[in-house]
Amino acid sequence: MRLAFVADGRSPHARGWLDLFTGGDHEVHLISTFDCEPPARLASFRFIPVAFSGRAPGGPTGQALGGASAIGLRAAIRHWLGPITLPRAAARLKTELREIQPDIVHAMRIPFEGILAAAAKPEVPLVISVWGNDFTLHAGSTPGMSLLTRRTLRLADGLHADCERDARLSVQWGYRQNGPQIVLPGGGGIDTGIFHPGEPDLDQLDQSLAAVLANIPPDVPVVVNPRGFRAYVRSDTFFKAIPTIVKMLPGTIFFCPAMDGERAAERWLDELGIRENVRLLPRLLAREMAAIYQRSWVMVSPSTHDGTPNSFLEAIACGCFPVVADLESLREWIEDGSNGLLTSASDPQQLAHSIVSALQNRELRHTARAANLALIEARASRAKAHELADAFYRHLIEHAADDSKEVDR
Numbered sequence: 001m002r003l004a005f006v007a008d009g010r011s012p013h014a015r016g017w018l019d020l021f022t023g024g025d026h027e028v029h030l031i032s033t034f035d036c037e038p039p040a041r042l043a044s045f046r047f048i049p050v051a052f053s054g055r056a057p058g059g060p061t062g063q064a065l066g067g068a069s070a071i072g073l074r075a076a077i078r079h080w081l082g083p084i085t086l087p088r089a090a091a092r093l094k095t096e097l098r099e100i101q102p103d104i105v106h107a108m109r110i111p112f113e114g115i116l117a118a119a120a121k122p123e124v125p126l127v128i129s130v131w132g133n134d135f136t137l138h139a140g141s142t143p144g145m146s147l148l149t150r151r152t153l154r155l156a157d158g159l160h161a162d163c164e165r166d167a168r169l170s171v172q173w174g175y176r177q178n179g180p181q182i183v184l185p186g187g188g189g190i191d192t193g194i195f196h197p198g199e200p201d202l203d204q205l206d207q208s209l210a211a212v213l214a215n216i217p218p219d220v221p222v223v224v225n226p227r228g229f230r231a232y233v234r235s236d237t238f239f240k241a242i243p244t245i246v247k248m249l250p251g252t253i254f255f256c257p258a259m260d261g262e263r264a265a266e267r268w269l270d271e272l273g274i275r276e277n278v279r280l281l282p283r284l285l286a287r288e289m290a291a292i293y294q295r296s297w298v299m300v301s302p303s304t305h306d307g308t309p310n311s312f313l314e315a316i317a318c319g320c321f322p323v324v325a326d327l328e329s330l331r332e333w334i335e336d337g338s339n340g341l342l343t344s345a346s347d348p349q350q351l352a353h354s355i356v357s358a359l360q361n362r363e364l365r366h367t368a369r370a371a372n373l374a375l376i377e378a379r380a381s382r383a384k385a386h387e388l389a390d391a392f393y394r395h396l397i398e399h400a401a402d403d404s405k406e407v408d409r
Contacts, residue, residue, distance in 0.1 A: 001021075001026050001027070001103045001104065001393060001394070001397065002026070002027040002029070002043075002100070002101065002102045002103045002104075003021055003026055003027065003028050003029065003102060003103065003104055003106065003393070004029045004030075004031065004097060004100050004102035004104070004105045004106070004122075005017075005018060005028070005029065005030050005031065005105075005106050005107075005108060006031045006033070006093065006105065006106070006107040006108070006113045006114075006116060006117045007030065007031075007032060007033070007106075007107070007108035007109070007113055008032065008033055008034050008053075008108070008109065008113065009030055009032030009033075009034060009035075009036040009038065009039070009045070009047075010032075010034050010036040011108075011109075012187060012286075012310060013108065013109075013131060013186045013187040013310060014108050015039050015187075016186075016187030016188040016189075016191075016310070017108060017129075017186070017187060017188040017389075018030065018039055018042075018188075019039070019188060020188045020189075020382070020385060020386045020389060020390075021386075021389075021390075022039065022040065022041035022042060023040075023041045027043045028041070028042055028043055029042065029043050029044045029045075029046075029100050029102065030042050030044070030045050030046070031046045031047075031048055031093060031096055032045065032046070032047050032048075033047075033048060033049060033050050033051075033053045033112065033113055033116065034047075034049075034053050034054075035047045035049075035054065044100065046096050048089050048092050048093055048096070048116070049085075049089065050082070050085050050086065050089040050112045050113075050115075050116045051078040051081075051082025051083075051085055051086075051111070051112040052077065052078060052081070052082065052085065053112070072231040075138075075141075075231055076141070078111070078112070079111070079138065079141045079142045079144070079145050080142055080144070082111075082112055083115075083144050083148060086112075086115065086116065086119050087119075089116055089119075090116060090119035090120045091120075093116060093117065093119075093120040094120045094121070094122075097120065097122050097123075102122075102124055103124060103125075103393075103397050104124055104125045104126075104127060104393050104396060104397055105117055105122040105124060105125070105126050105127070106126075106127040106128075106129065106160070106393075107126065107127070107128050107129065108129040108131070108186075109129055109130075109131045109134060110128065110129075110130060110131075110134040110138065110139070110149055110152055110153075111134065111138045111145065111148075111149075114128040114129070114134075114152045114156075115148045115149070115151075115152050117152075118151060118152040118155040118156070121155070124397075124400065125157040125158060125396040125397060125399075125400045126155060126156055126157050126158070127156070127157065127158040127159070127160055127392075127393070127396065128152060128153065128156040128158070128159055128160070129160040129161075129162075129186065130159065130160070130161045130162070130166040130167075130169075130170060130307070131162060131186050131307055132162070132186070132305065132306050132307035132308075132309065132329075133232055133305035133306065133307070134149075134166070135149075135166055135169045135170075135173060136169075136305045137231075137232055137305040139173060149173055149174070150173055150174035151174070152174075153170060153173050153174035153175040154174045154175070154176075156175060156179070157179075157180070157396055157400070158179070158180045158181065158182070158392065158396045159175055159179060159180070159181040159182070160181070160182050160183075160184065160389075160392075161181065161182075161183050161307070162183070162184065162185055162186040162307040162308045163183065163307045163308045163329040163332055164183055164329075164332055165307070165328045165329045165332070166307055166329070167181050167183050180392070180395065180396060180399075182388060182389065182392045184385050184388060184389060185308055185310065185313055185380050185385060186307065186308070186310065187310040187313075188382060188385050188386070188389070189380050189381050189382035189383070189384065189385030189386070190310075190313050190314060190317045190376055190380050190381065190382060191286070191382050192317060192376065192381065192382070194286050194287055194290050195286075195290050195293065195313075195314045195317040195318050196290075196317060196318060197294065197318055197319035197369065197373070198294055199294065200213055200290075200291035200292075200294045200295050201291070202214060202291075204287060204291075205287070205288055205291055206288065209281070209284070209288055209291070212279055212281075213291060213292075213295055216253055216295065220251055220252070220253055221249055221251070221252045221253070221297050221298075221359045222252070222253045222254075222255060222295055222296045222297055222298075223245070223252060223253070223254050223255070223296060223297065223298045223299075223300055223355060223359070224254075224255040224256075224257070224292055224293065224296040224298070224299050224300070224315070224320065225238050225254065225255070225256055225299075225300050225301070225302075226257050226258075226289065226292075226293075226299065226301075226311040226314075226315065227301055227302075227303065227309070227311060228257065228258035228259060229258070229259065229262060229264065229265075230303075232303055232304050232305040232306070233301070233302060233303045233304070233345075234302040234303070234304060234345045234346055235264070235265070235302070236268070237302045237344075237345055237346055237347070237348050237351055238300060238302050238348075238351065239265070239268040239269075239272060239274070240268075240272065240348035241348040241349070241351040241352035241355065242254060242272065242274045242277065242278065242352075243272050243273070243274060244348070244349060244352035244353075244356075245352045245355055245356055245359075246274065246277050248352075248356050249356060249359055249360070251277075252277060252359065253277055253278075253279065254274075254277055254278045254279065255279050255281060255292050255295075255296060256278060256279065256280050256281060257281045257282075257283065257284050257289065257292060258281070258282070258283045258284075259280045259281065260280045260281055260282040261280075261282075262280070265280055266280075289311075289314060290314070290318055293314060293315045293317075293318035293319075293320045294318045294319070294320075296315075296320050297320070297321060297358070297359055297365060298320065298321045298322075298323055298355055298358045298359060298365075299311075299312070299315035299316070299320040299321065299322050299323070299324075300322075300323045300324070300351070300355060301322070301323075301324040301325060301330075302325055302343075302345040302346075302351060303324075303325050303327070303345055304325065304345050304346070305327075306325065306327050306329055306330060307329050308329060308330075308332070308333065312324060312330070312333070313376065313380050316339075316340075316372035316373075316375070316376065317372075317373070317376045317380075319369040319372075319373070321340065321341075321358050321364070321365045321368050321369070322334060322339075322340040322341070322368075322372075323340065323341045323343055323351070323354050323355050323358055324340060324341075324342060324343070325342070325343065325344070325345040326342035326343060326344065326345075330342065333375065337364075338367075338368065338371065339367075339368040339371040339372050339375070340368060340372075341354045341357065341358055
């Protein structure tokens with residue numbers, strides 16, 4: 001198949017999904033809405049900015065810098081003013097697709113990749129990915145975003161969601177009842193060759209990170225918050241929970257990837273007197289994140305909107321016990337008190353007591369580890385995601401060919 005993806009090329013979700021298809025028999029083209037270093041093994045790479053993405057700051061993971069308030073402001077600007085950039089970007093995309101001549105176009109995320117692809121009206125099947133908070137946060141943010149979300153889903157030939165909740169909500173937002181859809185992790189499944197239980201291999205890590213891990217005795221409880229600063233993650237709740245946790249379990253260490261140098265994080269460390277217990281880390285590569293999860297007892301995610309976060313799946317694949325916000329999408333994975341704990345994203349005391357409960361209950365963590373590893377194998381393995389996604393694309397292409405033959409007759 002000749003596959004054209006419209007995606008944020010910096011995003012680990014997008015890169016993970018592309019990895020399912022590059023390096024094999026498929027011809028993979030990426031049209032990125034953000035300028036970036038192209039992933040390996042692409043047939044072509046093109047950059048088309050939309051909704052001011054050409055001016056957006058951000059790191060290689062696609063997470064913008066500047067703290068939650070700055071991220072929220074940029075999102076608001078894109079929601080209100082981004083649509084004015086669509087006609088020019090859509091015209092460019094239409095030209096690029098005519099040159100590529102793909103068998104299928106897959107736009108990964110509704111704002112603004114899906115919105116852009118729908119505006120270009122490709123002549124081949126269009127698949128739209130729904131990620132995390134496309135419906136619960138972005139779609140209803142402005143009247144224009146509501147209109148564009150509905151238009152995008154009406155024009156979609158196939159839907160990819162990372163949770164059953166979004167598959168259901170898609171119909172409410174305009175996708176046709178009983179239209180083709182597939183529910184798979186947004187990043188194309190978990191690479192268990194990287195994310196698996198065991199001791200961190202310090203020899204494979206950056207020297208400074210290896211030193212951080214080596215200096216923590218094995219009996220010291222460790223908590224990781226991998227979510228960084230995002231507009232929909234309550235980092236304030238997380239930091240305010242730490243003094244209570246440390247009071248109950250002195251010596252607990254907290255890993256905070258992608259927070260090194262963040263002024264808001266530094267301020268909380270000083271105001272709450274928790275600097276000794278917190279390790280603010282830079283952005284980490286996949287193998288580095290795996291080492292962090294392998295050393296951590298508990299993973300925490302205090303988000304107010306979410307689908308199925310890759311960080312959650314990666315953490316449980318490494319045997320880390322999840323303490324996550326009580327959201328419908330996460331209840332698809334977590335049975336509270338069995339293979340994880342569901343808690344409030346806005347109540348520091350409740351979050352603290354949930355984390356302490358998990359840290360103190362070794363048997364619960366052990367039982368949850370076995371259950372969660374089975375979940376990854378059954379529902380989030382990379383091999384299964386590749387098989388199902390490949391079959392989904394072929395079904396849409398064959399269905400479009402059948403429809404074309406009917407029209408010709």
